Amino acid sequence: MTVASESTDAYLTDEIRVLVGQKSEWMRAPHPVEGSEVRRFFHATMELHAKYIDDDWAAQSRYRKRVAPIGFPVHAFRRGPLDTDPLERMDDPDFDGVSRSFRPGLPPVPIPLPGILNGGYEYELYSHVHHGEEMLMRSNYASFVEREGRSGRMVFIAIEDEFRTAEGRPLLHSVNTMILR
16 A cells, blocks of 8 residues: 655645545445346457356356356446436536546545546456355555656556455455546
């Protein structure tokens, strides 16, 4: 857990520094793993396999029942049915559709840079989630790093996510880097 910069910090204030290490509570996915969601995921990743769709094949495998692709949990956490729809603010010229609350349960990051880029993910994979299982996620701000780029100052935010089943079986650990510029 670090807060670092190459020179004088323009954006990494004490208000930002105290966010490092803050963890959310365990958040429950909006619904259990569903076959239609798994189908969309393996179509998008072009990773069709019998373990995702064939009950008979899965019953004879080490999985014992159908599973979702190993990276599925990362994309299963989305806006819940009662959450505010970002399109409600589409007439606001100052709203870009992206919240500075990068994960449910984490406080917003009050850095006034307008652009947000996804800097990628690193994964540590443990186990497949089964169809019908419920998933939990907990997040924390791992680090903030400020750098000078060709187009100006940038802040790199590393967010760690832990995913597990409702019964506590670890599914995966990820680190997502978000870039504000």
